[in-house]
Amino acid sequence: MAIYAIGDIQGCYYSFLALLKKIKFKRGRDQLWLVGDLINRGNGSLQVLRWCYKNKSSVTAVLGNHDLHALAIKYKVIEPDDEDTLSKLLKAKDSHILFKWLRTLPLVHYEKKHLMVHAGLLPQWTIKDAIKFSKEVSAQLRSKKHVEFLSSMYGNKPDKWSSTLNKNDKARIVINATTRLRTLTSTGSIDFSYKGELKNMPKKLKAWFDFPKRKTKDNTIIFGHWSALGLLTRGDVFAIDTGCVWGRTLTALRLDDKSVFSVKTNSKDI
Numbered sequence: 001m002a003i004y005a006i007g008d009i010q011g012c013y014y015s016f017l018a019l020l021k022k023i024k025f026k027r028g029r030d031q032l033w034l035v036g037d038l039i040n041r042g043n044g045s046l047q048v049l050r051w052c053y054k055n056k057s058s059v060t061a062v063l064g065n066h067d068l069h070a071l072a073i074k075y076k077v078i079e080p081d082d083e084d085t086l087s088k089l090l091k092a093k094d095s096h097i098l099f100k101w102l103r104t105l106p107l108v109h110y111e112k113k114h115l116m117v118h119a120g121l122l123p124q125w126t127i128k129d130a131i132k133f134s135k136e137v138s139a140q141l142r143s144k145k146h147v148e149f150l151s152s153m154y155g156n157k158p159d160k161w162s163s164t165l166n167k168n169d170k171a172r173i174v175i176n177a178t179t180r181l182r183t184l185t186s187t188g189s190i191d192f193s194y195k196g197e198l199k200n201m202p203k204k205l206k207a208w209f210d211f212p213k214r215k216t217k218d219n220t221i222i223f224g225h226w227s228a229l230g231l232l233t234r235g236d237v238f239a240i241d242t243g244c245v246w247g248r249t250l251t252a253l254r255l256d257d258k259s260v261f262s263v264k265t266n267s268k269d270i
Contacts, residue, residue, distance in 0.1 A: 002030045003255040005116060007240035008037040008224045010066060011085060013044025013051070014266035015250045023252050023261050027058050033109065033255075035224035036064025036118030036179065038102075039089065041245045042269045045070075046089040049098045056101065063105045064118040064225065065179040068153065074099045075147045078154075103141045107134040107178040114255060115216070119225040120181035120208040122161045122173075123188060126215045133174040140171065159190040181208050182226050197228050209237045222253065233258060245270060 004023050009016050025032070038052060038061060039045035052059050070086055072078045074095070080086060089095060108130045109116045121130050140149040152168050153175050161173060176190060183191045183205040191205055198207060207229075208214075209221070217236060224241035231251060232239035242262060244250035247270060249262040 003033060003112070004030065004252045004261075005033040005035060005114075005222045005238070005240060005255060006253075007035055007242055007251045008064065008227070008244065009034065009039075009042070009048055009250065010037050010245040011039050011042030011045035011048055012244045012250060012265060012269035013042070013047040014268045015244050015263055016044075016048060016051070018263040018266060019250050019252055019261065022263055023254070027055055030058065032059050033116050033222070034059060034061035035116055035222060035240060036062045037066040037224060037241075038064070039070055040066040040084055040086055043085060044269060045086055046092050046098075049089060049102070050094070053098055053101050060109055060111075060116075061105050062109055062116055062118055063102075063107055063179060067102060067105070068150070068175065068179060071099060071102060071141075072150045072153075075150055077147065077150045103146060104138075106138050107174065112255065114220045114222060116222045118179045118223060120177060120223060121214075121216055121221065122177045122181070122190075123184070123208070123211040123214040124161050127219055130178075130216070133170075134178070137171055137174055156190075156192050159192075160188055179225070182229075184208055184211050195226075195228055197230075231260065231262075233260065 038048055073080050110127060110131055115127055153172055155172055158165060158169050158173050181190055183194050185191055194201060194205055222238045226239060227241045227243040227246060229239050231242050238253055240251045240253050242249045242251040244265050247265050249264055252261045
C-alpha cells in the first residue's frame with residue numbers, strides 16, 4: 001500500500017484523473033490524502049466530489065477555504081461570487097449527499113507522523129492542539145446548528161492566538177489558520193494580504209512555517225493553499241499546491257519516500 005498526498009484540485013477533474021493514472025493508483029491498495037480545496041474555480045467540481053464520495057474508503061481529505069466557501073453557499077449563508085464554478089454541483093440531484101459528506105471532513109489529519117492541513121498552523125500550537133481544535137470545529141460542522149456555525153466563521157479578527165478567546169472567536173481563528181494562513185507578522189498576527197512568492201515577501205512578514213519557536217517544527221507537515229509558493233520539499237514541510245487551476249500542474253507526494261509526481265493542467269479543467 002502507498003499513500004499519496006495530492007495538492008489543491010479545485011475542480012480540475014481531468015487533471016486529477018491523469019495524476020491518478022501517473023501514480024498508478026489502485027483502489028483498495030492505495031490511499032489518497034487530499035490537502036483541501038477539492039472544489040471551485042475549475043470546471044469539474046461535481047465530478048471531483050462524486051469521485052471522492054464514491055471512493056471515500058480510499059480518500060482522506062481535509063477542508064480548504066474553497067470547500068468551506070462552497071458549504072456557506074450551499075446552506076445560503078452567502079451568495080456565490082462571479083468567480084465561483086459551483087452551479088452544476090449545487091443543482092445536482094446528489095448535491096445534498098455530497099455536501100453532507102463534505103461537512104464531515106476535518107481541518108487537520110495526523111497519521112504516520114505526518115500532519116496534513118490545507119494552509120498552516122499557528123506557532124503556539126502543538127500537534128495535539130491542532131487535532132483538538134480541528135475536532136471542536138468538526139463537531140460544529142456536523143451538528144444540526146451547522147448553518148449558524150458557518151454564518152459565524154467569516155471575518156479576519158481575531159488575527160492573533162490567545163487561549164482566552166471566546167468560543168466563536170476561537171473557531172474563527174482556527175479556521176482562518178488552517179485554511180487561509182500563509183504569513184505572520186513579527187508579533188504573530190495573521191497577515192491576510194500577501195499571497196506572492198517567498199523571495200518577494202516583505203521583510204516584516206514570515207512564512208508561517210519559518211516563524212521562530214514554532215512548536216510543530218520537529219514534525220512533518222503537508223499543506224497546500226499557497227500556489228505562488230509552488231512545490232516546497234524540505235523535510236519538515238511539504239507544500240504541494242502547484243497551481244493546477246492556474247494552468248500549471250497538479251502534484252502528488254508519496255509519503256513513504258517523498259517521491260513527487262506531477263501532471264500538467266488539462267485544458268478541459270479551466
